[in-house]
Amino acid sequence: MRKKIALVIVVCLLVSAMMAACAPAGEKPPVKEKIVTWLDPSDLTGPVSGIQIDWSKGYEDYVAEWNKKGGWNGVTVNYITLDARYDVARAISCYRRYLGAPKFLWVRSTATSVDKALTPLITGKQILSSVNDGEIVAHPGWAFNCGPAYQNGFGAVCDWALADWESKGKSGKPRIGVVHWDNPFGKEWQRGGLEYAESKGITVNDVGYATSAVDFKPYLTTLEEKGMDYLVIWVVEPSISSVGVQAHEMGLDKSVEAVIYNWWGPVRTCGLKYHAEELKGHFLLAQSLQGTDLDNNELAAGLAKKYRGSIDNVGDGYSLGVAGSVRFITALERALDKVGYEKLDAYAFKEAVEGLTGLDPGGCQGITAWSPTDRNGSWYVKFYEFDGTTKAKPITDWVKCPDTVSLHTWD
């Protein structure tokens, strides 16, 4: 008898679960609160978590502060962070899950491959806050890069290396060796970046490795054998710090003019926390405030102190999140001013985002470049030097990147 009862219970539970899962959406309950939904399928446990966690925190904290101040006439943003683990299918699943959420207008992408998969899905429905994919700049649509395109950033590295080379009175042109991830992000800088380097007479040798690699010495040796005057490490934290440490162990930072990292690390809460000494004297190309600059930024430091205890509890990616939030919240306010909450849709939001040209994102990043024809978040980068502490020191002011995207022939 007990088994019969158990069977009935199991069947009832299964049927209930199936009905709940497949139930029609039906009439939505009346919305009491005026909410705009923003979705952040971040990478909190995957290969780029070293930078993404703090990036998400920056977004969250600024939104939380804006909500606390009352939002826009009672309209608040529901900022949802999920762990997509740098997995394209999972990011898409996160996206689909919130399709029915009220005023779901904004999604953040964490990877170039996620950009590619999400772009056709969000078109006409949401804005995609993408990473620095040059293709998005070449074909302006519904995705908006968070900063300069990767290739434009690489162009800035070429300019910096050339200026450094000439200031040292060296003849000829420098050779740049680039170690990068062998994936869409890792090679994106080449599309336009290589053309730019060639136009400047710079020789570029590169080597790619899988994101799961832990021993980088074979790749660095390959570059060394090809010959290089500057070593550029174009990967993401925490892998980026590991490459830097192994380059130091090989003595490469003594044999080349400079070791330069792209903007995804090392950061104070990860690589610099454990390897500050090994990374001393290396340089960083940054698209948002880092190190002591970040400490001195009133907005970012204030938010971090209020929501995370101290600016030292967040990594340097925090500034990028705050900058992004300032921009999108400003666009949201402008869109709401124009059409109100009821008529607010992706088209109104997109138009407002495209109108942000020239906006200062709280000093956390360079001046906003988004316009109806431009998808670069900004054209400006800064260079920093690691001095053996956990805080990078600025060595330049904001520097405008060259336009390298236009040098490439796009499909």
Next chain:
Amino acid sequence: MLPCGTFNETYAKDLAIVRTRFQWGILIAAIVAAYCVPLFASTYIVGLFDRILIIIVCVLGLQIVMGYCGQVSFGQAAFMAVGAYTAAIFTAKFGWNFLPAMIMAGIVTGVIGMIGGAPSLRIKGFYLAMATLAIHFIVMWVIMHLEITEGTRGMIVPPPTLGGIVFATDQSMFYIILTVTIIMTFLAKSLARSKIGRAFIAIRDNDLAAEVMGINLFSYKLLAFFISCFYAGVAGSLWAYWLVSITPEHFTLFHAIWYVGMIIVGGMGSITGVFFGVIFLQALDEAALIAVPALREISMFFGGAGPGISMAVMGIIIALFLIFEPRGLYHRWEIFKSSYRLYPFID
């Protein structure tokens, strides 16, 4: 165990997949209900089903080579990539219809899988696992460096069309994916009860004895890899048509390991176990995703990265599961069936 009062009187009855009228009724009702899902379910649920069904096709292939033939393979994600790219190339670059492109994807992947499976004659167990790991990296490296696959940039795949109908949504793709899954499941189930299937099982249980019995180990092992990779290729092509864009990052070693985990959780050597394993782990993955907003509230206990613990929770659940039910969910299902089929004779 058969239902009470049901006896196998002929060899055909013994081999039948569906044995009683009641079972036929349940099967037909389940298939009809499955085809009705897009009419009622949200896009999210339909998308989730799409993903689960594609993974089921892929893991069915892995079950054939691993569960039936006993050859460990960590190359299934890479073989799925081969299928996805083959379908994408034939559709986007050569203008093929999705149906022949999907079959071609299966064949091409099967042939590559046979080459990859060649070491299985000389090595087995952990050594074969290591060899297939190497195959994963070799295949992915080749995909990332070929011009026709557009390297690491990935490819945009046109949505499938059939008689003027464009299958561009999750709902419409569901019908294609479900149909393919039903066909592939039937084929896998049929294979398991055929001469080939019995040869696979003999090789798995004792390859030396199988060879003495006259089974050509090399041919059958290669055949197992071909069939397994054919499944992976078809699954990969469905994946490409479903997501409309593919990059090498869709097919990582992490995925390959999860596919093996799905077989272990579901039950080795069982087609039904594949369904249990895939649905259980995917549901768990999704539950972890759903729990994330709640975890944010307690994130201060985890250094502010509360949502990240979802993966740890999932790992713990799987570890507990493996400790308490190492023979897989299918075994638990068999025990359950046995108990209710004996009712009311045993209570």
